[in-house]
Amino acid sequence: MKTVYITRRETFNAAHKLYREDWSDEKNLEVFGKCSNKNWHGHNFAIYVTVKGVPNPETGFVINLKDLSDIINDEVIEPLDHKNLNLDVLFLKGIMASTENIAVQVWDRIKTPIEKAGGVLSKIKLVETENNFVEYYGGE
Ligand code: NI
Numbered sequence: 539m540k541t542v543y544i545t546r547r548e549t550f551n552a553a554h555k556l557y558r559e560d561w562s563d564e565k566n567l568e569v570f571g572k573c574s575n576k577n578w579h580g581h582n583f584a585i586y587v588t589v590k591g592v593p594n595p596e597t598g599f600v601i602n603l604k605d606l607s608d609i610i611n612d613e614v615i616e617p618l619d620h621k622n623l624n625l626d627v628l629f630l631k632g633i634m635a636s637t638e639n640i641a642v643q644v645w646d647r648i649k650t651p652i653e654k655a656g657g658v659l660s661k662i663k664l665v666e667t668e669n670n671f672v673e674y675y676g677g678e
Pocket residue numbers: 554555573579580581
C-alpha cells in the first residue's frame with residue numbers, strides 16, 4: 539500500500555485589492571503596499587491541487603485527473619476566472635481577498651467533491667506572482 543501524491547495545475551486570472559475601509563488610505567498603503575490600489579489590480583493565478591492515495595489496482599490512478607480537473611474547474615476556475623475577487627465572488631464576500639484566504643476557502647469547496655471522486659485532498663498551492671505563493675494543508 540504505497541501512498542502517492544498527484545497534483546493538477548489550473549490557472550485563472552482575476553482582479554482584487556487588499557484594502558480595509560476602516561483604515562486610512564495611508565495605513566492601507568503602508569500595510570498592503572501597491573495591492574491597496576483603490577482601482578484594483580490583477581494577477582494571473584495558478585492553483586496546484588495535490589491529492590494523495592494508494593493507486594487503484596485496476597487503473598493505477600490515485601484519482602482520475604479528468605475528475606480532478608472537472609472539480610477544480612467547477613468549484614474554482616468557473617467562479618473566479620476573469621472576476622473581481624472582492625466584488626463578484628459569493629464565497630469570498632466579506633473576506634480580505636488575500637492569497638492565503640482564497641486558498642483556505644478553495645480547500646473547503648473542493649475537499650468533499652475530491653473525496654467523492656475517491657481521493658484525499660492533501661495540499662493546495664496558490665501562486666499569485668512568480669515570487670509569491672501560499673500553501674495550505676487543511677490544518678488549523
Ligand atoms: Ni494583489
